[in-house]
Amino acid sequence: MALTLRQLKYFVATAELGQISQAAMQLTISQSAVTTAIKELEDSVGTQLFLRTAAGVTLTNTGRHFLNHAYTILSSVDEAMRVPNLESTLSGTLTLAASYTVLGYFLPHHLQRLGAQYPRLTIQLHELNREAIEEGLISGRYDMAVLLTSNVDNPELTLEPMIHSPRRLWLGAQHPLLRREQVTLADVAPEPFVMLTVDEAAYTALRYWTDTPYRPNVKLRTSSVEAVRSMVANGSGVAILSDMVYRPWSLEGRRIETRQLRDIVPPMTVGLAWRRIAEISPGMHAVREYFRHTFMEPRGSAGFN
Structure with a gap:
């Protein structure tokens, strides 16, 4: 089984926090996703990386050595992502709408990385409530939005969920x-x-x-x-x-x-939205591909070619 960046990110977060539950909170994913990724990583490495205890997890000797390598790999990848793509021909302006929670707790870091990756793409950001975002997408004032897709039920929009925050x-x-x-x-x-x-x-x-x-x-x-x-x-x-x-x-x-409540409480889902019949611009395609790559979850075409 091939090692993935997703597995390394989840491993590092768990090693630093000492609890799978806390790592899941920091990563805004489910505990089962972290547990599965660590199990896959241990299977790939061929040995146990954590000791499980009632208080959480601690690194094994192999896990401590592996953590140093994980830091090096993730640091190198992050540095590569920060290098401006000077040869990129992608330019222009993308109007991006975002809701309050998304803008306050999710989006700024990703905007910085998008700016480094596509220095000639100007992203015009607008903070709005859901109703205004939906109306703006349908009328063509905004190209794309990042919002709580779990609140959206509009047949005129295409939605692509990215993360599910418990x-x-x-x-x-x-x-x-x-x-x-x-x-x-x-x-x-x-x-x-x-x-x-x-x-x-x-x-x-x-x-x-x-x-x-x-x-x-x-x-x-x-x-x-x-x-x-x-x-x-x-x-x-x-x-x-x-x-x-x-x-x-x-x-x-x-x-x-x-x-964690025993009752079923739905997660908060954050994702992308755009007008279903919109002509997909290169900027929209680039933003969608960035988020797909970042969250390492394969998805369907969702209307893009």
Whole structure:
């Protein structure tokens, strides 16, 4: 089995964080994806790279040596990606729309790398809500968008999901629910709930609550992720949000913990969107190929030739 950059990225994240769950949060993917990648890597190397314990994972002696090589490989690839493609003939302007969460927690790093890879391609960025993005794509004001595709249901648009960020329960460091082996929405329902409203988060939350006989005890509705973080960290409430926006500390320096819910809570899916009948420009093709390569997931043609 051939070694892949995806396996190396997942291996390094797990080695640095010491827990597969924390690596999955940082990478905004599922724990099973990390576990599978590490197993594939160990099969390719022919030996065990981690020792599994109740507290997480630790590197074996072979794993420690392999980590140094992994750092070298990933550093070389990253450096190569930063070198401007001076021979590229790709030029012009691409109008790219993005929603608040995507722009704040996902896109900036990738825009920097796209700029290095395609120095003559100008990307004009617009932050908008989903409705404005959909209307702008259909009317031709925007060429492409990066948004929460899990919120889009428009037959006039082509969607290409890229990552699926699991949603988990956020809790203050001393919250009693942390002592339970399993936590359900029934357990969460009596707790004061901090509801994020930006990017239709409240609407999404109500969809999965509706599938149960329970409802959240909403204490505060806010468009500020930092407000949610502070309220949870200070013990004033709980929240259910995606790993993409998770950070372990509030602005006050208080710890935030997460727990996987036993109930089915859909992930937050981020991806590309464009008008289904649009003529595909070289810039659009380049952006799509960049994201495909970055997330190492083979996909169908999705309307591109």
